[in-house]
Amino acid sequence: MAYTVYEDAEHGDAHLSDQDFRRLSDWIYANIGVCMGPEKKTLMEGRVKKRMRHLKIPSFRKYCEFVFSKQGKGEEAPFLIDAVTTNKTDFFREPAHFEYLNRTVLPRLAGREGSGSRNTFRIWSAACSTGEEPYTLAMILQEFVDGTSGWDYTILATDISRTVLEKAGQAVYQDETVGAIPFPLRKKYLLKSRDPRNSNVRIVPELRAKVQLRRLNLIADAFDISGEMDVIFCRNVMIYFDRVTQEKLVRKFYQHLSSGGYLFIGHAESLSNLKTPFIYMAPTIYRKDD
Numbered sequence: 001m002a003y004t005v006y007e008d009a010e011h012g013d014a015h016l017s018d019q020d021f022r023r024l025s026d027w028i029y030a031n032i033g034v035c036m037g038p039e040k041k042t043l044m045e046g047r048v049k050k051r052m053r054h055l056k057i058p059s060f061r062k063y064c065e066f067v068f069s070k071q072g073k074g075e076e077a078p079f080l081i082d083a084v085t086t087n088k089t090d091f092f093r094e095p096a097h098f099e100y101l102n103r104t105v106l107p108r109l110a111g112r113e114g115s116g117s118r119n120t121f122r123i124w125s126a127a128c129s130t131g132e133e134p135y136t137l138a139m140i141l142q143e144f145v146d147g148t149s150g151w152d153y154t155i156l157a158t159d160i161s162r163t164v165l166e167k168a169g170q171a172v173y174q175d176e177t178v179g180a181i182p183f184p185l186r187k188k189y190l191l192k193s194r195d196p197r198n199s200n201v202r203i204v205p206e207l208r209a210k211v212q213l214r215r216l217n218l219i220a221d222a223f224d225i226s227g228e229m230d231v232i233f234c235r236n237v238m239i240y241f242d243r244v245t246q247e248k249l250v251r252k253f254y255q256h257l258s259s260g261g262y263l264f265i266g267h268a269e270s271l272s273n274l275k276t277p278f279i280y281m282a283p284t285i286y287r288k289d290d
């Protein structure tokens, strides 16, 4: 008796074939630089299955056909990217970074020679996810400039995913996610809903106005960013890139930093295996020579 691929009525073929997994992971790598080795197959399967259910597509094979069709390439690509990327983030994630920024980086940048000609800190949160990182930066910067006359700041927050950028733009968060924000900052920079049944909070308009959100692909050959950044936070995304992509990205960051500017990377990331001109300052904190 001849057998063929098992399909159940509800979910179609139960597993993503190695061939389809390779097609999808090659596409992800080519388009956003995220490496999905064979160990990520189960994860991809689970996440793609949710999309299939939503689209009522009965099998992985048919989903792949759709993704790589003319229509699917345009329509489904953002959803596939959302499905396979990790957006985990938090307010004051890796708090030592914000401490170092506040105590060491900002005073040093403010006292930098020649800084008289420019008195605006330019900060970039690259791969900002749903906004917790850039709004944490905004709180730190706002506190600093309030106590340092003549200084202002701007924050550029970018990500590949339109979904997370939309959430970042709304700046609405569940109350239980803001516990890491020190209470005085919570009081100053968060708004509560007027509806007592709604426990969500929102970032105040003054901080929201300081954060410019934009879609930007970190693996693009060049970034459409004018002027030099003083500080770049690029945390917990390089870990998904291979060495070649990391090295290329770090070189681009170097070009976009002012001399004496800083690069912060994630706690599980390091530049030590990469060829870069950055100077090591503290764990996961680097500086461009001035």
Ligand SMILES: C[S@@+](CC[C@H](N)C(=O)[O-])C[C@H]1O[C@@H](n2cnc3c(N)ncnc32)[C@H](O)[C@@H]1O
Pocket: 031, 032, 033, 034, 085, 086, 087, 088, 089, 090, 093, 126, 127, 128, 129, 130, 133, 158, 159, 160, 161, 164, 216, 217, 218, 219, 234, 235, 236, 237, 266
């Ligand atoms: C784990 S989150 C990190 C958020 C934040 N930086 C933090 O450390 O809390 C990783 C983010 O990287 C974004 N991302 C993945 N590949 C990207 C790419 N090629 N260009 C820009 N952003 C990318 C994802 O959409 C996701 O929001």
